[in-house]
Every structure is written in C-alpha cells, then in structure tokens.
Amino acid sequence: MAVPGERFATVVVFCCHDLAAAGIEVVPTFRAPHVTLAAADLELVVARFVSCQHETMANKHHQGGD
Numbered sequence: 190m191a192v193p194g195e196r197f198a199t200v201v202v203f204c205c206h207d208l209a210a211a212g213i214e215v216v217p218t219f220r221a222p223h224v225t226l227a228a229a230d231l232e233l234v235v236a237r238f239v240s241c242q243h244e245t246m247a248n249k250h251h252q253g254g255d
Contacts, residue, residue: 195248195250195251195252196251196252197248197251198247198248198251199245199246199247199248200245200246200248201243201244201245202243202244202245202246203238203241203242203243204242205224207241207242207243208226208238208241211237211238211240211241212228212233212234212237213226213227213228213234213237213238213241214226214227214228215227226238
C-alpha cells in the first residue's frame with residue numbers, strides 16, 4: 190500500500206498558529222496530515238505563506254523516483 194507523499198524527498202512543515210497569525214485560513218480536509226489554505230487574494234496569501242516560519246526536513250516515507 191502506498192504511503193501518501195512517499196514520492197517527495199523533503200517536506201515543509203508549518204505551524205497552524207503561524208499561518209493563522211499571517212491571515213491564512215487553515216481548513217481541515219479530514220485527511221491527516223493535510224489541510225487546505227484559503228484566502229481571498231492569491232498573491233497576498235502566497236506572500237504571507239512564504240514569509241511564515243517553517244521547517245524543511247527529509248521525508249521518512251520517501252521511496253525514491255524523484
């Protein structure tokens with residue numbers, strides 16, 4: 190059985206609190222650990238998103254094939 194996200198060598202993790210503080214609505218998809226990010230202005234949400242504190246780490250589920 191495939192593990193979601195196994196094809197990505199790295200993952201980027203954001204804290205929901207930081208996203209919400211930046212004015213980005215975090216909407217649950219009910220498929221952990223994923224959420225949808227929502228905002229009325231795409232350019233504004235992208236600018237806020239990339240400015241949020243985050244951590245990049247190796248994906249422990251990565252299976253190769255990049």
